[in-house]
Amino acid sequence: MPKDMMQKKKVAYDISFKVYTPEDIQKQQDDLINEVNMILDISKEEAAILLRHFRWNKERLIEDYMDRPRHVLDAAGLAQSSRLPRLEVIPGFVCDICCEDGDGLESFAIKCGHRYCVDCYRHYLSQKIVEEGEAARIQCPADGCSLIIDARSLDILVTSELKERYFQLLNRTYVEDKDTLKWCPAPDCQNAVECAVKKKDLEKVVPTVACACQHRFCFGCNNNDHQPAPCRLVKMWLQKCADDSETANWISANTKECPKCNSTIEKNGGCNHMTCRKCRHEFCWMCMGLWSEHGTSWYNCNRFEEKSGTEARDAQAKSRVSLERYLHYYNRYANHEQSARLDKDIYQKTEKKMVQLQRESGMSWIEVQYLNSASTALQTCRQTLMWTYAFAFYLARNNLTEIFEDNQKDLEMAVEALSEMFEKPVTELADPKLKVVIMDKTAYCNKRRVILLEDTAQNLAEGRWSFSVDLTTPGPNGGSSSRR
Amino acid sequence: MASQKRISKELADCTENPPQGMRISLPNDSDLHKWHVTLEGPSQSAYSGGTFGLFVTLPPDYPFKTPQITFSTRIYHPNVTNDATGSICLGLLKPEQWKPATRIRSVLEAIRSLLVEPNPDDPLEARIADEYKNDRKEFEKNAKTYVTRYAKGTPKFEAVPAAAAGGSDGVGDSSTGRRAN
Ligand SMILES: [Zn+2]
Ligand SMILES: [Zn+2]
Ligand SMILES: [Zn+2]
Ligand SMILES: [Zn+2]
Numbered sequence: 210m211p212k213d214m215m216q217k218k219k220v221a222y223d224i225s226f227k228v229y230t231p232e233d234i235q236k237q238q239d240d241l242i243n244e245v246n247m248i249l250d251i252s253k254e255e256a257a258i259l260l261r262h263f264r265w266n267k268e269r270l271i272e273d274y275m276d277r278p279r280h281v282l283d284a285a286g287l288a289q290s291s292r293l294p295r296l297e298v299i300p301g302f303v304c305d306i307c308c309e310d311g312d313g314l315e316s317f318a319i320k321c322g323h324r325y326c327v328d329c330y331r332h333y334l335s336q337k338i339v340e341e342g343e344a345a346r347i348q349c350p351a352d353g354c355s356l357i358i359d360a361r362s363l364d365i366l367v368t369s370e371l372k373e374r375y376f377q378l379l380n381r382t383y384v385e386d387k388d389t390l391k392w393c394p395a396p397d398c399q400n401a402v403e404c405a406v407k408k409k410d411l412e413k414v415v416p417t418v419a420c421a422c423q424h425r426f427c428f429g430c431n432n433n434d435h436q437p438a439p440c441r442l443v444k445m446w447l448q449k450c451a452d453d454s455e456t457a458n459w460i461s462a463n464t465k466e467c468p469k470c471n472s473t474i475e476k477n478g479g480c481n482h483m484t485c486r487k488c489r490h491e492f493c494w495m496c497m498g499l500w501s502e503h504g505t506s507w508y509n510c511n512r513f514e515e516k517s518g519t520e521a522r523d524a525q526a527k528s529r530v531s532l533e534r535y536l537h538y539y540n541r542y543a544n545h546e547q548s549a550r551l552d553k554d555i556y557q558k559t560e561k562k563m564v565q566l567q568r569e570s571g572m573s574w575i576e577v578q579y580l581n582s583a584s585t586a587l588q589t590c591r592q593t594l595m596w597t598y599a600f601a602f603y604l605a606r607n608n609l610t611e612i613f614e615d616n617q618k619d620l621e622m623a624v625e626a627l628s629e630m631f632e633k634p635v636t637e638l639a640d641p642k643l644k645v646v647i648m649d650k651t652a653y654c655n656k657r658r659v660i661l662l663e664d665t666a667q668n669l670a671e672g673r674w675s676f677s678v679d680l681t682t683p684g685p686n687g688g689s690s691s692r693r
Numbered sequence: 694m695a696s697q698k699r700i701s702k703e704l705a706d707c708t709e710n711p712p713q714g715m716r717i718s719l720p721n722d723s724d725l726h727k728w729h730v731t732l733e734g735p736s737q738s739a740y741s742g743g744t745f746g747l748f749v750t751l752p753p754d755y756p757f758k759t760p761q762i763t764f765s766t767r768i769y770h771p772n773v774t775n776d777a778t779g780s781i782c783l784g785l786l787k788p789e790q791w792k793p794a795t796r797i798r799s800v801l802e803a804i805r806s807l808l809v810e811p812n813p814d815d816p817l818e819a820r821i822a823d824e825y826k827n828d829r830k831e832f833e834k835n836a837k838t839y840v841t842r843y844a845k846g847t848p849k850f851e852a853v854p855a856a857a858a859g860g861s862d863g864v865g866d867s868s869t870g871r872r873a874n
Binding site: 306307309325341350351354 | 698699702757758788789792793794796799
């Protein structure tokens with residue numbers, strides 16, 4: 210089969226990445242160790258120590274080693290001529306940590322000469338290893354001494370019961386030292402993800418990756434998937450929300466008053482189409498406006514009407530407008546976040562009922578999986594919608610904003626429609642006609658999401674959005690690739 | 694384990710030859726892990742003329758674990774919480790920076806230097822830090838008012854520092870968690 214036929218169509222916002230299991234990671238390390246072991250003709254243990262010392266940069270290690278082997282071995286604590294680290298009994302020695310002295314007290318020091326008794330050294334190391342999860346970069350215990358304890362010394366000092374944890378931590382350095390590798394941040398997941406995105410690219414792409422465990426996260430900042438908003442915006446937005454949390458607190462409340470009869474209404478599903486139990490008034494939870502205006506071309510719940518500058522002359526009016534503007538976007542952001550959770554709740558409740566329903570209706574487990582797909586689509590789309598509002602908050606108006614808002618509106622309307630169907634009682638869900646409608650709507654939501662993300666990603670890559678804030682990362686931390 | 698000998702030695706050293714402007718005492722002679730320190734406000738600082746109390750609590754695993762040190766006297770300072778707990782933000786006292794060979798004496802000396810030269814770039818009280826940076830006069834006025842109000846006469850060691858109740862969690866923990874707005 211020709212190669213290009215096997216590749217599936219790539220969308221603009223896709224980024225290439227690979228997921229590695231713990232076994233893959235072990236094998237990669239072993240391969241590198243074997244390679245260095247052969248090329249430099251040193252033992253595997255020494256090769257491992259050198260590789261860790263060089264942060265797994267094999268090329269640099271080999272180059273440096275060829276240049277000045279003595280220096281390299283020395284720096285990694287492997288120098289043959291210098292005395293190998295060992296425990297010593299020195300007459301008159303007093304340990305500065307425990308203040309013990311006495312004949313036969315074994316002590317140890319690394320190259321700086323700061324000497325402590327072996328018990329104190331071991332206690333210190335076990336605390337670092339067990340409690341702080343540190344292994345490859347533990348400093349000398351002396352006040353103000355930052356010399357790193359080399360691997361050879363650690364090998365001597367680390368007691369057998371700590372060895373396993375110690376090597377586990379050492380193994381982690383392979384992933385942690387490489388800019389292209391990251392641990393999957395999902396709890397209990399042991400996988401690592403490889404992605405070649407560079408820091409300076411983060412103004413142009415949102416590098417979302419998906420681990421084999423299903424967790425989707427941003428390779429740039431480790432947060433949960435935040436497309437279409439670039440990492441810098443996410444950071445600023447989260448900071449802003451934290452700073453303004455009090456102002457915005459009332460929004461995340463689960464109850465509001467009906468705009469018509471003022472009776473209290475509780476939100477217990479993801480859907481924003483609210484109907485007051487008392488007066489049957491139908492309204493939108495987000496903007497509190499009439500719901501009847503939401504299904505039509507008049508829909509503009511997502512859009513913030515910028516007031517003209519002349520209206521807001523004085524500082525007070527300006528700050529009120531800027532607060533209103535923030536609340537508009539924050540309200541919608543927080544609402545989608547909350548709704549995604551509620552949608553998930555509903556699914557879990559529904560799932561139980563579906564088991565029951567299966568028995569009664571004779572639908573197979575496979576046949577009810579469309580609800581699972583709908584639930585996943587709702588959550589993924591709401592996650593995207595949520596971040597479109599942070600994105601929009603920082604967006605400066607230009608000719609592209611309207612297209613963006615239209616895409617946002619289309620996705621939002623589709624999601625709300627699906628959400629509403631999803632909340633139907635189980636007996637109605639069993640209707641095969643509704644099943645088809647839900648499946649269609651699910652596919653439509655996913656399609657709208659792709660369209661929105663493609664559009665935003667493309668414009669981001671081409672630098673066509675203008676933001677009210679600076680997206681470039683401050684400071685010269687662009688790494689080796691930052692050439693002027 | 695080993696900590697008893699080390700603590701006795703440090704205590705003897707600190708009582709015989711106390712750090713500048715300080716007096717060390719034990720509230721309970723049988724408990725070497727709790728010290729009371731009386732600190733005179735350094736003459737070249739806004740705290741001159743005040744006398745401050747410090748609680749020193751040494752965890753069971755001292756010196757491998759960070760000592761906990763808090764002010765028992767209210768003090769107006771960017772790096773000390775402006776409340777009854779008197780937590781201090783000091784690099785030396787952060788668990789990840791603590792070294793077992795570091796002496797209580799050096800920590801106490803560092804706290805005294807912090808009174809002479811606050812570190813507004815790593816504040817616990819952001820507002821006071823701002824004031825220190827941008828309106829030094831006002832800061833000094835407020836610091837002096839606090840001295841007059843709280844730090845005259847023999848310091849009281851009444852309040853139980855919140856951190857002293859806990860085991861391993863150091864002052865560093867509470868200070869990182871409390872970074873004010
Ligand atoms: Zn010792
Ligand atoms: Zn040293
Ligand atoms: Zn994972
Ligand atoms: Zn990111």
